[in-house]
Every structure is written in C-alpha cells, then in structure tokens.
Amino acid sequence: MIYQIAYWSKASYPMSLMALDKLVEESEKNNRQKQITGLLLYGDNTFFQFLEGDYRTIESLYDKITQDERHYRATRIGQWCVNSRIFSQWSMGFIKLPSPNQTEKFTQYQRWGSQQFLEAPLEIRRLLLHYADLAFIEELKTRTI
Template sequence: MIYQIAYWSKASIPMSQSELTQLAHHAKNYNFAHKMTGFLLYGNHTFFQIIEGTYSQVQALYQKISADNRHHQLQKIGEWCLPERQYSHWAMGFEQLANPNHYKNYQYLYSWRSEQLTQNKDAMRRLLLEHANLHQAKNIKSV
C-alpha cells in the first residue's frame, strides 16, 4: 500500500525563480533518496503538493514541511491509502504556473483555499495528476 497526503500553503514571501528551482531540486533529491514520489504545483504564491510513499516517510516529510518557514497557512487537504503510486514517474515533479489565471481548475482550487477544499479533496488530486501528466507529455515531446 502507498500512503498519499495532499496539502496547500501560501509562500511566506514571494519566491524567485532561482529559489523555486532550488526547492524543486532539493525535493527531488530528498524524495529519490527516501523512495517517495509526488508533484508540486506553484502559482499565485501558493503551493499545492501531493506526496506519496510509506506512511512513516510521508508523515516525517509533512512534519518537516509544517516547520519550514517558507510556508504559512499550511492546510492538509487529505490523506489516502492506495494500492499503487499515482506519481511513479516523479521523485518530485514540479510546475510553476506563469499565469495561473489561464487554468480554470487551478483558479477553482485557489478560490477554495479554505475549509471548503477539504470537502472536495479529489478535485485537488485531479488537478495535480492532470498537471503531472501534461508535464510528462511535454517532456516526452521535447526529447
């Protein structure tokens, strides 16, 4: 069984492209070393992330994220046990949305960054999986 957790948070301060690249690189290396996978979406100074792996590893990472001063208003959206990984292609996939207003699903979730979002957990999972699949397709085309 694979344990999966999803959350959103606001960036404490706007992050530069360099800082986001460094964050994504660090997350990818950490997750690879700990056999975790997931996807991180960033836009409008907001993170939406899903992480999957063993229960203990994912919980430990979520605690690190909770203590990270780059995040505030961190809110767990949901947690699930699944028979297999959904993000097996990504130690940590990452996409920064240059213009999140162009993504209807992102705007829907962004406007719901509250208790309402926890009532519709699967919407966030679908959004992240959609972006992970699109991101993978772009990378395959460019090879």
C-alpha cells in the same frame, strides 16, 4: 499500500525561479532516497503539494515541511491509502503555473475548506491527473530540446 497526502500553503515571499529551482532540487534528492514521489505546483504565491510513499516517511516529511520558513499556513487537504502511485516517475514533479487560466483552476481548489476536499478525493485526483498530464508534456518538451 501507498500513503498519499495533499496540502496547500502560502509562500512567505514571491519565489524567484532560482529559489524554486533550489527547492525542487533538494526535494528531488531527498525524495529519491526515501522513495517518495509527488508533485509540487506553484502559482499566485501559493504552493500545492501532493506526496506519496510510506506512511511514516510521508508524515515525518510533512512535519518537516510545515516548519519550513519559505511558506506558512500549510493546510492539509487530505490523506488516502491506495494500491499504486500516481506519480511513480516523479520524485518531485514541479510545475510553475504560468497562465491565468491554469492558475484559476488551482486557486479554485485552494478556496475550498479542507472538509470539502476530504469529501471529494475524486476531484483531487482529477486535479492531479490534469497536472500529471501537464508534467508529462513539460517533460516531453525538455526531451526534444
């Protein structure tokens, strides 16, 4: 069984591209070692992260992440047990949301209370798959350059 969690949080300060790069790089490295996969979105000074892997590994990483001073008010959206990973190829896929259009979709979910999120795992899945598509497109772009 694969354990998944999702949360959102506010960045403590506007993250520069360099700061984001550093964060993603260290996360990728750690996650690869721990067989954790997932996706990190950043836009409007807000993070949204989805993590999947072994239950204990994910819970202890989440504990560590919530203590990170680069963000605050980490709010868990939900957790699920599933048969297979969504982001099997991504130790930490990352997308910086550039256009207001994409950010709008993201903030729309962020405004929901956690209860609403818990009641709507399908919606979360749609959101993640939407971004999984984008991540895939981003990867294709870097491959062709």
